[in-house]
Amino acid sequence: MERLGAQTIKLQNPPTIVEVASIVGPKEGQGPLAKYFDQCLEDEFWGEKTWEKAESKIIKETVNSVITKSGVPADQIDYCFAGDLLNQCISSSFGLRELNIPFFGVFGACSTFVESLCLGSIFVDAKAARNVLCAxxxxxxxxxxxxxxxxELGNQRPPTSQWTVTGSGAAVVGENGSGPYITMVTPGKIVDMGIKDANNMGAAMAPAAVDTLITHFRDTGRKPSYYDMIITGDLGYVGKEIVCELTETKGYNIKNNYEDCGVLIFDKEKQDTHSGGSGCACIGVTFSGYFFKQLKDKKLNRILLVATGALTNATTSQQGESIPGIAHAVAIETSIN
Amino acid sequence: MKPIETKQEYSNYVDQKSPNSPILKNCFNAFWVGGLICTIGQIIMDFCKFKGLDETASSTIVSIVLIAISAILTGLNVFNKIGKFAGAGSLIPITGFANSIVSPAIEYKSEGYVMGVGGKMFTVAGPVLVFGISASVIVGIIALLFM
Amino acid sequence: MDFIQSIDWIGILKCFVVGGIICIIGQILIDKTKLTPARILVIFVTTGAILGGLGIYKYLIDFAGAGATVPLLGFGANLAKGAMQEVKTAGLLGAFTGGVKASAGGIAAAVFFGYLASLIAKPKIKKQ
Structure with missing residues (x-):
């Protein structure tokens, strides 16, 4: 492992993303990416009595599925990194309580998936683990x-609001494999530009994404064009445009190879999702479902995956606090040079 | 575009980047749905008076009937669709008050009937009663002083 | 049949227009400010109580009937009216009992039907 610049870690023995799995809810199953997901549920309860139990079941089944698909024996998966949005990360801890793998609960709001990949890949690179599970x-x-x-409340959602994705994404990251490899890790700083509107999360998180992107480019000396695709988590239409423009003011042009999972996962017009998707699962299922297959098929060879999170809760917004954002990045490449 | 440095600059920039609500369309829908709900109330009111009830009793019956209809529509998962379409049109009439009591009651059923339904029923509408009733007490006291 | 013949259509029209306009005010608050539904309801009920207390709101009720009583402004005005009337007969005690007494039907109905609905209905996702 080697530190580059201010925040980036270059992995010496880049771990492989061995396998991924994704389960999504019915609305995502009607969206443009439906055919890429492992399973699309018929209803949001999935036979459970409460939403919380349903979410726990979704992550539990996704994790079981990724372990089975990967072919890695469960006793060779040394640690699990997982988290979600519910208070005290209950979906992950309740869903995975029978997993019997040492568990790190991770909270980075909607950036949790990449935060888990960051931590997991560092564990594998440092030989602290043979395989890790990130979910x-x-x-x-x-x-x-x-x-x-x-x-059931009959309220209107403003045009800047986003739609939380129902689903779960999970990945097994291991020391042995032929890629795609996690080569660089850039953990992000908390950035708060004073946005208070809880219905405009994209704008609240965009400055954090810009900060992490610019830092990554400076630390590594790479240009945006090095990557086939730069992918943010859940900035939606509003946040995506802001990121494009703000990175340009800092001298980096990402317009040609930049996508946002919140924009990709729903059909804005047909599904009436306003500014797009959000939530931990947004980048979790879009990466596990869509982008991982693109990497496997070598349609994409180098991607920068940047998950964004809004570190807020209902209490802080009632107290008039602004919304701090965060963004973590990992570079994923199909070959190591 | 110039680089953005301060929170104020960013806030202005975001305001300009964020799409606005379609206010004319929303107002039009709010107008006719809200008007229609009031009209239904008026017809119930006229009917009660026609049957010989007095003003106060008729008015109370209007409230109860509209609240009951709202509760049924909320339970059938229809009210949120009306609300999405009509906005203030269904929020501002007494139907919105009913919906804001019934919706948490259903949502928090999973936490049990006492602390879930009973405890959370007023999470949205509680403030309406707190401020409405407090205001009425103050008005009453002021009225007493001027009597 | 007699009832339908007895309907005052001009009254209905006034009711529709006034009720609709009050809702437009609410809609402008929703779209132009970032107020949550709870805050908007509070603004309306409090404003109604003040207008009722000042004796202004009853003119609107005379003009528009349910167009003025059904919106939450009317709920607030009714609370205030109840308190003011009760004060006349019961003094200070009336300030505390009058408001709730006048709107007891609405409050009890909301609580009761809310409980009833929670017994029967199950939470469902919004389709849109």
Whole structure:
């Protein structure tokens, strides 16, 4: 492992993303990426009595699925890094309580998936683990209940609001394998530009994404064009545009190879999702479902995965606090030079 | 574009980047749905008076009937669709008050009937009663002083 | 049949227009400010109580009927009216009992039907 510049870590023995799995809810299953997911659920409860139990089941089944698909024996998976949006990360801890793998609960709001990949890949690179499991989940209904209003309340969603993705994405990262490799890790700083509107998370998180992107380019000396695709987590239409423009003011042009999972996962017009998708699962399922297959098929060879999170809760927004954002990045490449 | 340094600059920039609500369309929908709800109330009111009830009793019956309809529509998962379409049109009439009591009652059923339904029922509408009733007490006291 | 013939259509029209305009005010608050639904309801009920207390709101009720009583402004005005009337007969005690007494039907109905709905209904996702 080697430190580059201010924040970036270059992995000496880049770990391989051995396998991924994704399960999504019905709305995501009607979206443009439906065919890439492992499983699309028929209903949001999935046979459970509460939204929280349903979310736990989704992450549990996704993790079971990724372990089975990867072919790695469960006793060779040394640690698990997982987190979600619900208070005290209950979806992960309750969903994975029977997993029997040492567990790190991770909270980075919607950046949790990449935060887990950062930590997991460093563990593997440092030989502290042979294989690690990284997982995350979110659920539209449990998130609305905790962060916003009861589902039956007849309120209007403003055009800047985003739709929490129901689903779970999980990955097994191991020391042996032929890629795609995690080559660089850039953990992000907390950036707060004073946005208070809980219905405009994209704008609240965009400055953090810009900060992490610029830092990554400076630390590594890479240009945006080094990557086939730069992918942010859940900035949505509003946040995506802000990131494009703000990176340009700092002298980096990412317009040609930049996508946002919140924009990709839903059809804005048909599904009425306003500014796009959000939630831990947004980048979790979009990477596990779509981008991982693109890497495997070598349609994409170098991507920079930047997950963004809004570190807020219902209490802080009632107290008039602004919304701190965070963004973590990992570079994933199909070959190591 | 110039680089953005301060929170104020960013806030202005975000305001300009964020799409606005379609206010004319929203107001139009709020107008006719809200008007329609009031009209339904008026017809119930006229009917009660036609049956010989007095003003106060008729008015109370209007409230109860509209609240009952809202509770049913909320339970059937229809009210949120009306609310999404009509905005203030269904929020500002008494139907919105009913919806804001019934919706958490259903949502928090998973936490049990006492602390879930009973405890969370007023999470949205509680302030309406707190401020409405407090204001009425103050008005009453002031009225007493001027009597 | 007799009832339908007895309907005052001009009254209905006034009710529709006034009720609709009050809702437009609410909609402008929703779209132009970032107020949550709870805050908007509080603003309306408090404003209603003040207008009722000042004796202004009853003119609107005379003009528009349910167009003025059904919106939450009317709920607030009714609370204030109840308190003011009760004060006349019961003095200070009336300030405390009058408001809730006048709107007891609405409050009890909301609580009761809320409980009833929670017994029957199950949370569902918004389809949009």
């Amino acid at each position: 995350t989940s979110s659920h539209f209904c449990s998130a609305e209940k905790q962060f916003r209003f009861p589902l």
